[in-house]
Amino acid sequence: xxxxxxxxxxxxxxAVSRRGSLLQxxxxxxxxxxxxxxxxxxxxxxxxxxLVERGVEGCWLTARGQSLVEVAVAAEAGLRRQTAAExxxxxxxLCGSVLVxxxxxxxxxVLQAASRFTxxxxxxxxxxxxxxxxxxIVRGAADIALRTAHLGEPSLIYRPMGKLAxxxxxDARYLKQFPGVSLxxxxxxxxxxxxxxxxxxxxxxxxxxxxxxxxxxxxxxxxESVRQGMGVAVLPRILAKGLNExxxxxxxxxxxxxxxxxxxxxxxxxxxxxxxxxxxxxxxALSVESxxx
Numbered sequence: 001x002x003x004x005x006x007x008x009x010x011x012x013x014x015a016v017s018r019r020g021s022l023l024q025x026x027x028x029x030x031x032x033x034x035x036x037x038x039x040x041x042x043x044x045x046x047x048x049x050x051l052v053e054r055g056v057e058g059c060w061l062t063a064r065g066q067s068l069v070e071v072a073v074a075a076e077a078g079l080r081r082q083t084a085a086e087x088x089x090x091x092x093x094l095c096g097s098v099l100v101x102x103x104x105x106x107x108x109x110v111l112q113a114a115s116r117f118t119x120x121x122x123x124x125x126x127x128x129x130x131x132x133x134x135x136x137i138v139r140g141a142a143d144i145a146l147r148t149a150h151l152g153e154p155s156l157i158y159r160p161m162g163k164l165a166x167x168x169x170x171d172a173r174y175l176k177q178f179p180g181v182s183l184x185x186x187x188x189x190x191x192x193x194x195x196x197x198x199x200x201x202x203x204x205x206x207x208x209x210x211x212x213x214x215x216x217x218x219x220x221x222x223x224e225s226v227r228q229g230m231g232v233a234v235l236p237r238i239l240a241k242g243l244n245e246x247x248x249x250x251x252x253x254x255x256x257x258x259x260x261x262x263x264x265x266x267x268x269x270x271x272x273x274x275x276x277x278x279x280x281x282x283x284x285a286l287s288v289e290s291x292x293x
Contacts, residue, residue, distance in 0.1 A: 009043050011071035012036060013051060013061075017069045018099055020058040020141040025151040070264055096270040100278075101142035104130055104219040105164075105236055106257075109285055110146070113278040124270050143271050144278065145260045156263050159279065162286035163254035164236050166167065166200040168209065169243040173229035182207035183247055187231030192217040200252045204234045207250050238285055 015025035016036065026033040046050050051065035061069060098117075100193075102110050107130050109146055114126035129142065148263060150158055168186075175181065190212035191201055213229060216222050219239075226233045267270045 002095070007075060007103045009039070010075060012039055012070060013043070013065060013068055014072040016040070016059055017061055017065070018141065020060070022054075047276060061261055065164055073264060073268065093123060094270040094273060096268065096272045097127060098271050099127045099129070099143045100145070100274075101129045101131060102146040103148070105239055105268070106146045106282075109281050110278065113274065113281040116281070117155070117277050119273045121270065121273065143261065143265045144275055145228075146282075147258045147260050148255045150256070150258060155262065157266070159259040159261075159264060161257040161259055161279070161282045164238065164257050164286070165212075165254050166252040167237055167240065167245045168204060168232050168247045168250060168252075169226060169240040170227045170232040170246050171188040171233050171243055174231065175244055175246070176228075177229070181192065181246065182230070183250070186211060186246075187214070188212045189222050189225045189231045190215040190231040191222060195219075196256075199253065200234050203252050204250065207247075208249075209250075257282065261266055 006255070012025070012029065015028045016022065019025045019028055022036045022040075023033045026036045029036070040052055047064070049064050050062050051068060052059050052061060056217055057140075100110055100114075107128065110128050114128070117141060147158075148164065156237070170181070170186075178185070186209060188204075188209050188211055190196060191198070192215050193199070195217065196205075198217075209232070214225060216225065221234050223235060223239055224245060225231065234252065237245075259275070259282065261271070261275060266275060
């Protein structure tokens with residue numbers, strides 16, 4: 001190996017790891033994607049081995065790249081601690097950004113946790129990527145993720161939060177307009193593929209709720225459509241505040257909720273702090289739902 005990477009090289013690799021693409025890494029560092037690519041190529045040539053694998057869906061780290069990112073994370077944490085000590089006259093103050101990946105249904109919980117966290121630690125920030133996709137957290141695409149499936153990655157920490165219960169809900173206006181609504185006659189605000197393959201959606205359809213005149217690709221739009229009295233929908237009970245549950249005999253499977261992160265991420269004090277706050281928020285939300293039902 002010809003030489004060791006300096007801090008600028010490590011910071012570049014860290015940005016690629018966290019954003020999962022050269023373009024977004026460049027935006028984070030305020031440099032062109034072509035510059036990111038050129039500097040990465042130079043670093044790989046100097047080290048004599050590839051650090052990043054490039055594909056049509058983005059970038060991911062090689063084993064060597066991941067080991068360097070771990071060094072970068074440690075160096076970054078050290079710099080932040082030093083800066084915080086200098087600013088606060090020697091008193092430790094949390095500083096840094098936390099990148100969170102979550103589906104729409106959990107955005108309110110993440111935002112609540114973010115509000116608590118940034119109020120306690122004003123020099124910290126939270127970035128929320130709202131997406132139904134499971135980001136490659138093992139490759140550094142996010143610091144923390146909320147997931148509804150255990151993918152079995154041995155290198156990740158899966159913290160079970162509880163179960164998300166589902167039901168079919170409607171607004172009072174819809175029920176007033178259609179007082180005798182049944183599974184067969186109800187207008188279902190359905191989800192487009194691949195969201196329609198969720199076990200809860202499939203179970204409701206198998207039971208007869210298949211009159212889908214309106215289909216959307218967003219949980220938030222689905223919920224708003226129900227609140228506007230356009231039809232009924234299969235929804236997590238935690239999101240259905242103010243709506244009426246219908247078809248109570250219909251049993252829908254629960255969904256497991258996990259808080260996921262990397263052990264290396266939890267070694268950073270600000271990420272560990274936010275992880276703990278988000279865990280409390282989720283446990284509170286899911287326990288309230290459990291009590292109410």
